[in-house]
Amino acid sequence: MTETIEKPAGSRVAPSRRSFLKWSGVATGTATLLASSTNLGMPGHGPAAAADGMADADKTVWNACLANCQSRCPLRLQVKDGTVVRILPDNTGSDELGDLQVRACVRGRNQRERIYSPDRLKKPMKRAGERGEDKWEEISWEEAFDTIASEMKRVKENYGNEALWYHYGSGSTGGNITKRGTWPRLLNTYGGYLGQYGDYSTAQITAAYPYFFGDSTSSNSLEDAQFSQLQVMFGNNPLETRMSGGGELGVVQKVRKDFNVKTIVIDPRYSETALAAGDEWVPLRPGTDAALVAGLIHVMIEEGLHDQDFLDKYCVGFDEDHMPDGVPENNSYRAYLEGKGEDGTEKTAEWAADITGVPADRIRQLAREIAGAKPAAITQGWGPQRNATGENSSRAIFLLAAATGNVGIKGGGTGAREGNTTLPVAAFPLFDGEEPPVTTQISCFNWIDAIDHGPEMTATNGGVRGKDRLDVGIKLMVVNASNTLTNQHNDLNKTYETLADTDKCEFIVVIDHQHTDSAKWADILLPSTTNFEEFDMIPGASCGDTGWVIWGQQAIDPLYDTKTGYEMCTEIAKRLGIEEEFTQGRTQEEWRQYLYEQSKEAIPDLPSADELEELGIWRKHADTPFISLKEFREDPEANPMPTDSGKLEIFSKQLYDMNKEWEFDDDLDRLAPLPEQVQTYEDWKAARADGAKYPLQLMGHHYKGRTHSSYANLPRNKEAHPQKAWVNPVDADERGIDNGDFVDVFNDRGRMRIPALVTPRIAPGVVSVPQGAWHDPDKDGIDMGGCVNLLTKYHPSPLAKGNPANTALVEVEKYRG
Template sequence: MIHNLLHEATLGRRELLSTLTTSLIAAGIPKSVLAQSITNAMNNLETMTWCACTVNCSARCPLRVYSRNGKIIRIEPENTGADSCSMPNAVPHIRPCARGRSYKQRFYAPERLKYPMKRVGKRGEGKFERISWEEAIDTVCSALKHTIQTYGNEAIYINANTGTYQMVSGRNCQRRLMNILGGTLGAHGTYSLAMIRKAYPYTFGIDGWGSMMSEAANAKLYVAFGNNPYVLRTSGGSHSWELECVRTNAKPKVILIDPIYTDTALGKEDLWVPIRIGTDAALCEAIAHELIVNNWVDQAFLDKHCVGYDEKTLPPSAPKGSDYKSYILGLGADGVEKTPERAAKITGVPVATIRLLAKEMHEAKPCFISQGWGPQRQSNGEQTSRAIAMMPILLGQIGLPGTNHGGREGDSNMKEQWLPTGKNPVKVKIPMFMWTDAVDHGEQMTALHDGIEGADKLKVGIKFLWNQHSNAVAGTHSDHWKTAKILQDESKCEFVLVVDNVMSATAKFADILLPDVMAPELDDICADGYSTGSSNFLIAMQKAVEPQWEQKSSWEICRLIAKGMGVEDKYTEGRTYQEWIRWCYEKTREKHPEVFPSFEEFWKKGIVKVPGLKANDTVILKKFREDPEKNPLKTPSGKIEIYSERLDKIGKTWELEKEGLITPLPQYIEPDEGPNSPLAHKYPLQCYGFHSHGHANSAYGNVDWLHELHPDQLWINPVDAQARNIKDGDLVQVFNDRGICELTARVSERIFPGVCGFPQGGWFKPDSRGIDVGPSFNTLTTLKPSPLAKGNPQHTNLVQVRLATRS
């Protein structure tokens, strides 16, 4: 009976143990009997600690980790919020999706890295031998010293790292260390949104983050180009939750424009407009034509707030007839009228649907128009993002309640304090997508040809490559076979360091491989991500279990390297790791003293939610709309620049490939690999990689439970499948000159004819035939960047599909 009482008291209620023990002693229970009972109970003690899913879906969902005897036994969602969208001022219950709920399987996956290792085979072969931490750190320090002394800090590059988002022991550690050591070659742009981030400032003076998703509740019509939050951002406290609340409460019309019928539709949309990949700009031009010829544009807004719509607002340097209206009506230099009939041939969208879209956008006021990041991830992505922005511009649906500037929905930024990195002494930056160019021929890269910033050209290529929680080499990056070939030449990149917690495809390219802990194995803090809308929160990540083998945290790994490089004092600033956690919390608390409790209370509670920190700032460009003279934009004119003199100059001075065009007006540019490309005779299908419920980019890509629930399959339209004798569930190969992927087919009318696709983020796993059976979508993608941002054109691919032979 005593044992049962103690066991019940200690199941998740450790604080009751002391009180109960005292009471039992007072009742006369022999201490020897009590001691054995306590021992037995403690062996079965179940504890709950707070944690978070810190991968890059951008939601950062809280998790409750239950453990017993040093082992995680289950993961549960947080339980401190409300579930109903209909409740006034509801604080959402931030439910994790299937990915976060399967964290235990990821934590105990056979791919977990256990010990420091050094490469013994060729780069990419994945052959390693175990070494001590002392040897590993000495080797890394020796390579760093050699690189700095021989080539300078510009030869060191930290790859894009989005695998973990703790605030202290995360992605900032190595940047802090390297800035102390003299810096590294920098990067601009991202894999996800380089084109819209580069293009939007030329139009609006700001980037592509727009009005809050909640603002769509004030709209009569919500129009989304390639925007699918219900798959990528499925958290109970993210854009998907807010959009569901908008639909539930306000019930605006919903139009989704996308090559596939996404889960964001869910049968609740009013209209799905399937479209050929890379042709959104052509559709927008045709809609613009309808708005102009029917006199549905907001002329007063265009005259007062914009530059270049018609001739009277063109800048003096612009040639006659180079305004947007003339371009659309065929009165400009190209002489082509951008009619719905023309667009229908390009996009596959019927003429009647194009006219209906224009009519719906005109009649529905307010009209909230947005775009995801898929449409801009094309070879013509900068033009696509600007062309979509023309829809709210022409309608004057900007800066008013229920409107947006055409970008992705925004978020209320808590501006939490992460581990500070300091300033990078190296001012030179390359486009993030072009790091393989910087390895292969860095000395030849220039500002005018390759988008180098901070210098006219690079002095040296990348000699030391640091991948920390980054699957960029053989995951995020394009053309895996070409990338592997570049890295396998050790005369170019001389040293590759990988710090991660799993043996990813990228980890196999390491010279030194260091094992990091996972989130339940350390204390830290996690903040809400960049797709949580108005759901601001902080999570106290509390160590649930000890590291299973010889893993060390990112903080500790960088501290050891700092010690080996003689800068430990500068790295730690005299603070312990735990003191840095408190410091980051207190600095965050200083910005919001009215809502954040003491550190002790925060740590005990585990999560603090502070929704709506920017509740009065939900409409983008509101002040500019109200008074453009007092609140000018950060463009040369202070207005929305439909015609950009800066882009006109860039287009005339940069050294561009023949397919690449940078124009002062937003205009449709045919994708490099589209239906009219000569390559289409050999590879007639367009292929793109969409996000999946089964993994967030490549994180969770090794969890069998998720593969069973959400298998990576090739979506293909019945028309294209029948022409290739492919049936649903068949094993198929999708291929082009860059590689071959093998997976099963999903034959469905939910994807546009002439288009196929499968989830991006799979792990690159070439078999003995050289066929990627992971598969990773980026086996098929090109390393040729977009013209302006020099960004990642991941969705611009021509392929062929065939039945595979099962061995």
């Protein structure tokens, strides 16, 4: 007889030490060891102990932190009696650029709480109540595999492979074999599945690249900023989002310390990067970056500070003398600035000030400073583009780099996200052959439309790629290491409503090692190992010019009744009759050796596998910092951009033509050929309208205690970084809110109740709720966890069909219950 299990409501509280040990399944004899071997400041474990670890540990093995912050930090796991008792950071490298120690942050160092979390999934289960009700029956692995294989066969036979969907997520992005790749390989071996483009972090900027540069590009590495006179960061916050000592944080701090490059941070929030690496903070309203850039360039033109020679030689669309054929007059960017375009408004500093909240005199000063710095490193993070018109925000910042002549030179940049130097480590293959068997794609973000009305989605109304329209909606979903099914998707209640209808999406399998909010919506729930319970070869990543390889070893045997993703997929492949095609006769460890051998061919000086196992991490530094578009700058005729013009396209003729064909439900949606400030819903203008019901702009910033929603359930992370709504003192005073008061943040989509952080570190008129907290509704549906996506709007951006999370309006009121 199987047992029906119901998770209690409101279970996201920190467990007691006793309950933690009970739930983790740790033997009594190990409890004292666990309690005394924490990494977070317990007596007897200071800096010396952190360096040396525990002398009586049975073994110390290397693995890595693989959640999606990009840094891929190595970890040394000390094991005693089959239990991970301590997590140590990288102890190699130095304090020099090119050899920085890849020191993990507090998130990576707290992996023990994750491995032994009371939220660990321990046995395969099937849904016992309504979907989303969070009631379960334990089942055997055989029943789970049989059910999943049967459902895959049924859906393929009834609807075709395009009805299968592999859900976007980033819970194990840093891995290789342990990455999410095993399940896509299984689905591709079975004939393919509906593909996806873009991601929740970068959809708009990724879609913007081709219409300015011709394809995806990046800016110079942040290590190259040592040659700059000025560094300007638009919404770029490496000191919180990528806190690795060898990644962005380490490089930014080292460049600042050694070369003292002045840094200006432009961001609605005074981030840790602005605080610790910035010299000046320019707060602006969310979604107004394109207006700020227009005001800056207007000042530069007015005072003769822009680089007209660069614009003439390398760009099209800046002025009327350099426009594509077939475009009516007064469609250039300069005409837009001068008020000769369709809106008839000159884009003066005063105009920009009214939109952005940045004073006009500060805009003029900033324009002179950026234009006068030769060279200037202009980069953007992914916050500015994560709004309803994010494609334009990104293109505007690209334009600022071009207008100041900083593209393709040492110490300069393209205005994009920083680039880096990496190593060509072979990746676990998602499919065999040149392309996947199914080439139809939709945006990773508008999947709920494909569930709700898939056959109505076309290339021009839903961003379908690879064919004119979908033939069928999504009927079966594989959700692996992903909490974007619900918690990280916009408008939670709308998302829940879509998923609850089992006549639309007929089967959902969720694979994870934590009982996330998304796990509640599974029909079959599979417990996976953590990466510390399996083998891998992990490519490192950095914003600098050092690449690395981590030889990931299995620290402990799989806990509870869990399996690796490779084991799961092999068993399902066996039932589908495609085991040999899927595995190619290799075990997971044999795949690691295979990938090593491929990598060795591309990296001749890569140490042997035995040496890698001994070293744990191996790093290699580039001879010179990465400079984006260097060849184009040096010889644009021999090295043209992959655009129609061969140049940087400030005016996009492609977007101009596409706007005539694409269909939008909202009158405010359109494809703008220029990187102009575009009005949209729930933006700065709507917030300031007379009698606005929701007068505050909402944004969700990334937070030091979490990587998206990963680590959000760990007690020590929550204690160190509690969830609070950031409110400016001006807005707090108007509402009678004091620092620490519980407040309700709400709109028509939902309501949350969390403490307020009243601080001048957020721009007036803006509320920021750190993104990634797990949704935790009380009996009245009020979220006590502070999940910002309860309040964000589901409205895919016009071009990318991407995530517009930073375009939403709310009100805040003091809770007086």
